[in-house]
Amino acid sequence: MATQDQEVLDLAESRRDYKYGWTTDIEQEFAPIGLSEDTVRFISAKKNEPEWLLEWRLKALRLFTKMTCPEWPFLPYGYEKPDFQAISYWAAPKQGPKSLDEIDPRILETYAKLGIPLEEAKVLLGVEGAAASAAEGKAKAKAMAAAQAEFETGAVSAEPRKVAVDAVFDSVSVKTTFQDELARAGVIFCSISEATHSHPDLVRKYLGSVVPVADNYYAALNSAVFSDGSFVYIPKGCKCPMDLSTYFRINAKGTGQFERTLIIADEGSEVCYLEGCTAPQRDENQLHAAVVELVAHKGAKIKYSTIQNWYPGDENGKGGIFNFVTKRGLCEGDDSHISWTQVETGSAITWKYPSVVLKGDRSKGEFYSVALTNLRQQADTGTKMIHIGRDTSSHIISKGISAGHGHNTYRGLVEVRKTATNARNFTQCDSLLIGDQCGAHTFPYIDVRNQTATCEHEASTTKIAEDQMFYCTARGISEEDAVSLLVNGFCKQVFSELPMEFAVEANKLLAVSLEGSVG
Amino acid sequence: MTPLLQIDNLHASVGEVSILKGINLTINPGEVHAIMGPNGSGKSTLSQILAGKEDYAITQGTVAYNGKDLLGLGPDERANEGIFLAFQYPVEIPGVSAMQFLKAAVNAKRKHHGEEELDAGSMLKLFREKAAQVKINPEMLKRNVNEGFSGGEKKRFEIFQMAVLDSVLGILDESDSGLDIDALKVVSDGVNSMRNGKRGFLLVTHYQRLLEHIVPDFIHVLVKGRIVESGGREVALELEKNGYAKYGIYQPAKH
Ligand SMILES: Nc1ncnc2c1ncn2[C@@H]1O[C@H](COP(=O)(O)OP(=O)(O)OP(=O)(O)O)[C@@H](O)[C@H]1O
Ligand SMILES: [Mg+2]
Numbered sequence: 220m221a222t223q224d225q226e227v228l229d230l231a232e233s234r235r236d237y238k239y240g241w242t243t244d245i246e247q248e249f250a251p252i253g254l255s256e257d258t259v260r261f262i263s264a265k266k267n268e269p270e271w272l273l274e275w276r277l278k279a280l281r282l283f284t285k286m287t288c289p290e291w292p293f294l295p296y297g298y299e300k301p302d303f304q305a306i307s308y309w310a311a312p313k314q315g316p317k318s319l320d321e322i323d324p325r326i327l328e329t330y331a332k333l334g335i336p337l338e339e340a341k342v343l344l345g346v347e348g349a350a351a352s353a354a355e356g357k358a359k360a361k362a363m364a365a366a367q368a369e370f371e372t373g374a375v376s377a378e379p380r381k382v383a384v385d386a387v388f389d390s391v392s393v394k395t396t397f398q399d400e401l402a403r404a405g406v407i408f409c410s411i412s413e414a415t416h417s418h419p420d421l422v423r424k425y426l427g428s429v430v431p432v433a434d435n436y437y438a439a440l441n442s443a444v445f446s447d448g449s450f451v452y453i454p455k456g457c458k459c460p461m462d463l464s465t466y467f468r469i470n471a472k473g474t475g476q477f478e479r480t481l482i483i484a485d486e487g488s489e490v491c492y493l494e495g496c497t498a499p500q501r502d503e504n505q506l507h508a509a510v511v512e513l514v515a516h517k518g519a520k521i522k523y524s525t526i527q528n529w530y531p532g533d534e535n536g537k538g539g540i541f542n543f544v545t546k547r548g549l550c551e552g553d554d555s556h557i558s559w560t561q562v563e564t565g566s567a568i569t570w571k572y573p574s575v576v577l578k579g580d581r582s583k584g585e586f587y588s589v590a591l592t593n594l595r596q597q598a599d600t601g602t603k604m605i606h607i608g609r610d611t612s613s614h615i616i617s618k619g620i621s622a623g624h625g626h627n628t629y630r631g632l633v634e635v636r637k638t639a640t641n642a643r644n645f646t647q648c649d650s651l652l653i654g655d656q657c658g659a660h661t662f663p664y665i666d667v668r669n670q671t672a673t674c675e676h677e678a679s680t681t682k683i684a685e686d687q688m689f690y691c692t693a694r695g696i697s698e699e700d701a702v703s704l705l706v707n708g709f710c711k712q713v714f715s716e717l718p719m720e721f722a723v724e725a726n727k728l729l730a731v732s733l734e735g736s737v738g
Numbered sequence: 739m740t741p742l743l744q745i746d747n748l749h750a751s752v753g754e755v756s757i758l759k760g761i762n763l764t765i766n767p768g769e770v771h772a773i774m775g776p777n778g779s780g781k782s783t784l785s786q787i788l789a790g791k792e793d794y795a796i797t798q799g800t801v802a803y804n805g806k807d808l809l810g811l812g813p814d815e816r817a818n819e820g821i822f823l824a825f826q827y828p829v830e831i832p833g834v835s836a837m838q839f840l841k842a843a844v845n846a847k848r849k850h851h852g853e854e855e856l857d858a859g860s861m862l863k864l865f866r867e868k869a870a871q872v873k874i875n876p877e878m879l880k881r882n883v884n885e886g887f888s889g890g891e892k893k894r895f896e897i898f899q900m901a902v903l904d905s906v907l908g909i910l911d912e913s914d915s916g917l918d919i920d921a922l923k924v925v926s927d928g929v930n931s932m933r934n935g936k937r938g939f940l941l942v943t944h945y946q947r948l949l950e951h952i953v954p955d956f957i958h959v960l961v962k963g964r965i966v967e968s969g970g971r972e973v974a975l976e977l978e979k980n981g982y983a984k985y986g987i988y989q990p991a992k993h
Contacts, residue, residue, distance in 0.1 A: 684829075686829045687829055687831055689791055689813065690825065690829045690831065691831075691842075691843075692790070692812065692814045692817070693789045693790065693791075693814075693816075693817055693825075694814075694817055694839070694840075694842075694903065695814050695818040695843050695846040695850065695903065696843055696846050697814050697846060698812075698814070704838070704839065704842055705831065705834070707833065707834065707838075708831055708832050708834035709833055710833070711832075711833030711834075712833070
């Protein structure tokens with residue numbers, strides 16, 4: 220994140236424009252265009268993968284070619300299905316960097332511009348101001364940063380923490396920070412390509428264990444051609460000493476991004492993981508089909524937060540990212556806990572249902588979501604909570620905001636299997652409409668096979684209230700700022716789940732995404 | 739001297755119903771004016787029109803603020819130029835903390851005047867100072883705007899906002915209603931501490947009790963959309979005694 224001042228300037232200048240729409244001009248290497256066994260072999264060879272992984276990919280490709288694209292997502296504007304033979308499945312900067320010094324300065328610049336610190340000196344993600352003013356006294360700076368965050372989010376302030384970053388540029392991870400410090404705690408945090416070499420047993424054991432290769436159409440495609448992503452292993456009893464994050468940047472034209480992330484939290488461990496994404500502004504649609512798998516063993520806790528700000532396309536619905544993502548967590552052990560928090564503001568189309576399989580007894584799944592559609596964006600998103608173990612519980616808070624000509628759909632499944640005695644679910648699903656050209660849709664599915672289960676569902680659809688608007692404007696707040704303030708209030712329950720710095724960012728992002736939606 | 743506020747022959751209506759029927763009122767810098775009048779006579783309508791509420795059609799008349807047309811400005815511009823309306827019924831804003839809300843308001847005003855945004859530290863300091871001045875607990879600022887505030891807390895929070903935003907023309911729509919004796923004193927002290935040669939106030943009230951605490955320069959009686967009488971203290975005392983009967987308005991007996 221840039222300094223606060225820069226943020227404010229950017230906010231003032233960017234208006235409705237997508238602020239991350241630029242490209243980095245850099246020499247890149249591409250896979251031959253089109254999808255085939257050769258493509259898969261090319262990618263696997265590039266990454267120097269073991270034979271089993273190549274076989275795994277080829278199997279996925281064979282299954283993919285027999286599958287058909289899902290038709291059930293709600294897309295009132297329709298879309299043109301991606302032509303899999305027209306894109307390249309691999310794009311990487313030509314120079315393969317090993318240390319920070321070797322990274323192409325233009326890539327470093329890219330991440331600096333995005334506000335992602337790749338230099339370990341700049342560790343205070345989101346509160347660089349605090350680091351910069353170190354001369355004034357660290358304590359004071361910290362207090363200031365905390366006060367700032369309290370203002371921005373209303374959240375109870377916490378100390379800024381260290382964040383390790385894995386930066387994925389198109390198809391490859393260009394840098395993972397703090398690896399040494401993490402290694403001392405026994406934490407493995409690296410790109411998944413690296414992990415296939417350094418920790419092949421772990422990768423082989425868990426890859427596809429939560430999302431099988433043929434789970435769904437885009438998961439199968441991802442399994443065949445996935446390029447890079449993050450790998451995390453938290454050892455038994457370890458509370459990860461810092462937050463981990465991956466930052467995805469699509470840069471190259473005519474490509475897709477197919478990342479794969481795998482996080483394993485061993486018994487009694489805890490980790491907080493953050494994910495952010497942006498892409499250049501282009502007239503063509505670009506495909507982002509990721510798979511994220513989480514495994515929480517006995518007593519482990521994984522908290523996964525996403526801020527998705529892919530390019531959304533223009534007001535006529537031209538361009539933008541197709542974000543077709545499979546995210547699933549397995550609460551494998553008793554008393555394990557997986558929590559998804561997502562703030563989805565970008566992409567032309569989003570299909571995404573971060574889910575939790577509650578296998579362990581007393582395991583707990585949570586889903587907190589803010590999805591905003593403006594312009595002609597179409598989002599079909601929600602969650603699945605699959606209760607298998609006894610006394611499992613799930614909690615779903617979904618906040619959908621529709622503005623402009625956007626269409627926002629919540630689709631959620633709560634499934635209670637026979638074995639899930641005393642399962643509990645609470646679902647709250649709120650929609651907010653801004654203007655009268657947009658839409659909000661809700662499809663809750665509940666499938667209960669055990670009499671002892673309790674499922675609660677609450678839903679509401681509201682508009683921005685006139686008297687609230689007047690109360691704000693009568694205090695000098697512009698209409699546009701008033702809307703984003705009210706929307707921010709609407710999202711509070713979700714934002715309060717985010718780490719402080721992310722909450723500040725999410726808040727600003729909403730404001731930018733809503734610009735031009737009133738009046 | 740340019741009047742702070744000059745209302746000339748103001749007519750306003752909602753749909754077919756006309757509510758204000760020719761209001762004339764001049765407030766000079768430093769003056770405190772009180773408006774009294776029966777329920778439904780148009781006091782809140784006048785207050786809200788001055789603050790820029792768009793529900794009303796202005797069918798005739800003009801309003802000048804510091805010698806410049808007011809009616810052409812949006813509510814946010816008016817506020818940033820120093821007009822403050824303490825609402826009769828302050829609204830709740832779920833999920834938005836009082837701090838966050840006021841920070842947005844303070845910075846909007848600063849931006850309007852070409853000043854830099856206030857940093858978080860100075861902002862907190864300002865809030866603490868003003869909270870002490872109007873005797874509200876700063877802890878209240880961590881709560882969502884007006885959410886779960888008691889009636890009296892809401893009114894005090896309005897006065898707090900007026901102090902923070904350092905308004906030039908304060909319009910208080912029944913800020914005394916529903917207050918206990920101590921809270922009434924807090925609200926009155928808040929206003930009195932802001933009184934000076936530049937600021938003006940328009941107090942809407944039903945009770946002359948408030949006017950014992952904040953002694954106005956003028957009292958006006960608003961009936962059916964018109965100011966039917968203006969004068970000093972004696973007007974309020976007379977109303978307290980005899981109600982609005984002499985203006986041809988039936989008032990139910992007082993409890
Ligand atoms: N938006 C509106 N739509 C319809 N009628 C309105 C509207 N606003 C005000 N009125 C009507 O105008 C009249 C004056 O209302 P107003 O709220 O200004 O009265 P008031 O003097 O403030 O009364 P009170 O002492 O009860 O607060 C009332 O009859 C009210 O119903
Ligand atoms: Mg009133």
